[in-house]
Amino acid sequence: MDAISRRLLFRIGIYGFCLSLDNLVEIREQVIGLIDYRSQEARSVVGTFSFRQTKIPVLDLAPQLELLPLNSGNALILQGAEGDWALLVDHVDGFCAVSEMTDLQLPHLLQRTGWRCFDRVSLYCGKAYLCLNLAACHDGAPL
Amino acid sequence: MIGKIGLFHLQGRGYAVPLGHLLRVVDNGYVAPLPLLPAGVAGMLVLENQIIPLLDSDWLSGVPAGWGLRAEFKVLVATEYGSVALPADQTVGIVAESRCLQIDSVPRAGFMATDLGYCGKRYQVLNLDLFNMSLVHP
Numbered sequence: 001m002d003a004i005s006r007r008l009l010f011r012i013g014i015y016g017f018c019l020s021l022d023n024l025v026e027i028r029e030q031v032i033g034l035i036d037y038r039s040q041e042a043r044s045v046v047g048t049f050s051f052r053q054t055k056i057p058v059l060d061l062a063p064q065l066e067l068l069p070l071n072s073g074n075a076l077i078l079q080g081a082e083g084d085w086a087l088l089v090d091h092v093d094g095f096c097a098v099s100e101m102t103d104l105q106l107p108h109l110l111q112r113t114g115w116r117c118f119d120r121v122s123l124y125c126g127k128a129y130l131c132l133n134l135a136a137c138h139d140g141a142p143l
Numbered sequence: 144m145i146g147k148i149g150l151f152h153l154q155g156r157g158y159a160v161p162l163g164h165l166l167r168v169v170d171n172g173y174v175a176p177l178p179l180l181p182a183g184v185a186g187m188l189v190l191e192n193q194i195i196p197l198l199d200s201d202w203l204s205g206v207p208a209g210w211g212l213r214a215e216f217k218v219l220v221a222t223e224y225g226s227v228a229l230p231a232d233q234t235v236g237i238v239a240e241s242r243c244l245q246i247d248s249v250p251r252a253g254f255m256a257t258d259l260g261y262c263g264k265r266y267q268v269l270n271l272d273l274f275n276m277s278l279v280h281p
Binding site: 014015016065066067102104106107108109110115116121123126127128130 | 173175176177178179180181184187189192193194195196224225226227
């Protein structure tokens with residue numbers, strides 16, 4: 001039987017996001033107390049977090065989305081080109097099959113040059129989810 | 144052929160769009176939040192697998208920003224740059240231009256060139272192509 005392609009649905013503030021499971025390593029709860037906030041290497045990186053005996057960078061996209069920094073304490077552990085990294089999220093809504101989502105390109109008037117961590121929108125059960133562009137999350141720098 | 148226009152109100156002010164640009168009027172509709180919106184856009188209206196930019200109210204002369212998301216109706220219009228939704232809190236209907244009075248209007252910057260009178264009320268006619276050009280090329 002073919003494996004069903006799925007996406008993770010989650011929230012950062014008021015915004016719904018979706019992400020292919022290909023890069024997802026683990027979902028962790030209650031990580032806020034475990035983050036070392038001293039090492040801020042790049043935009044969006046708020047610190048590091050010890051994951052399986054390795055220090056990995058922790059990203060919080062909220063300020064760049066013009067939201068208050070997150071304090072809900074959930075993190076997605078994601079595989080990057082140079083190792084794992086963590087993305088802070090407010091809430092994980094669940095999973096859905098890719099075939100149940102409808103991908104839509106943003107119309108010209110809603111496109112914007114410069115930093116943007118999503119490149120299109122997916123509809124699922126009548127709700128819009130922004131498709132997270134992992135490479136853009138950290139300004140293209142490998143993590 | 145008789146020219147026709149669609150009339151609507153927002154915050155007590157009247158606006159008109161040529162019928163050739165008018166696509167439909169949506170009652171409420173699902174407006175999803177979108178971060179980092181360009182100036183003048185209130186959100187994205189999701190309608191039958193389409194994403195349509197919902198313009199904010201401050202592009203309509205005399206209405207402050209913030210009424211785009213609160214308006215009950217969305218007036219969908221076709222432009223050179225694709226469909227856009229205009230906020231409205233009351234729709235009047237479609238009328239023949241010949242039933243409207245031409246009113247001497249004060250020249251205004253941007254997209255509103257002429258005013259019409261209908262049933263004792265003044266309506267500003269929106270030139271939608273100029274309107275969107277101002278968004279793309281502010």
